[in-house]
Amino acid sequence: MSISYLGLTGGIAAGKSTISELLRRAGWFVIDCDAIARELTAPGEQTWQKLVDAFGGGILNEDQSIDRKKLGSIVFGCSQSRKTLNELTHPAILERWHKEVIHFRVRNPNGKIAVSVPLLHEAALEGEFERVLCVGCSYATQLRRLLARGLEREEAEARIDSQWPTARKAERSDVLLWNDGSLELLEQQFSHFALACEAS
Template sequence: MITIGLTGGIASGKSVVARLMVRCGAHLIDADTLAKEAVRPGSVVWRKIVRAFGRTIVNHNREIDRPRLGNLIFSNPKKRRQLNEIVHPWVYAEYQRQARIRAKEHPDGVLVFDLPLLFETNAQRLFDHVIVAYVDKQTQIRRIMRRNQLRRFEALERINAQLPLLQKRRNAEYVIDTRKPVAVLQKQVRQIYTSLT
């Protein structure tokens, strides 16, 4: 099975590229989905997070209040590191478990792991190929503000919590500029997919 690490910054268009890869025939594992699963109420990861950050981050449904936790960690690198040290090991273990299953079921297939913090966690070594979904910073800011209903400084906090997209771009094997129309992106993704299979 061919493995692809798909990364980029927040609001850089990773999900669009991931969907287009799936249309080409790839299998997808999404790190954000795994992270949400990891923090389901009562789980081991959930308990560690509540112990580390306090009950004020839990809403009335016993779920982690993601906006409240986000406000805590995006303004505090130490707390962000602490959260990542709790969540990332579980996400990577679950990715590897799911990847083994997919490899058995589809040995000649392509598996894409949509992973925002690929370079930050030095995970590029896990993949045969790395693709970066790229967008300029101003577009990224606008997308975050619109999508997450954040003010500009909050959007910048989230962007600055990750490696700069230009640095990720330099380290990638393939770069997809997501400012282009979807039809153009589809063609580019199809070309990359075909070249890898």
């Protein structure tokens, strides 16, 4: 079956950005919910104000932008704070992504769209898509990659543990690409997936 509306998910540091880039190269229009979140939480935006009201001015940098490390230390260490963050951001992200889909469809009715949603399964958004693609890797690989990004071990583990385990995400997805090895191996898996998407 030919696929034109795809959900992309996976754990933190699993490789969603890499797969997004491969999708773009293959001709897909990619909507990145993390990028939307950054836009919606820019200084002065309505969602930015909601976060400041909820978590206080201590989450801000000198230029009034949100210090994501400070905010992360709050929400990844407390399930209630994480729930508050999601309640304040998810509806606005969903609204923006739907608008982007509509705008793209007007310009390109037959184009292929992929939406990268880190918490796709946690938010029960499977029904939005024709198929869901999960990119996964081992816990050890996630941890190593996050440590390489400069996080402390405790911070990294809290971020991984705040999401569903990869096995649970994979169980609810239609396709799993495994990203524990080289980029070349991931690209080979993606090529097989892309060919299957074109099949009718």
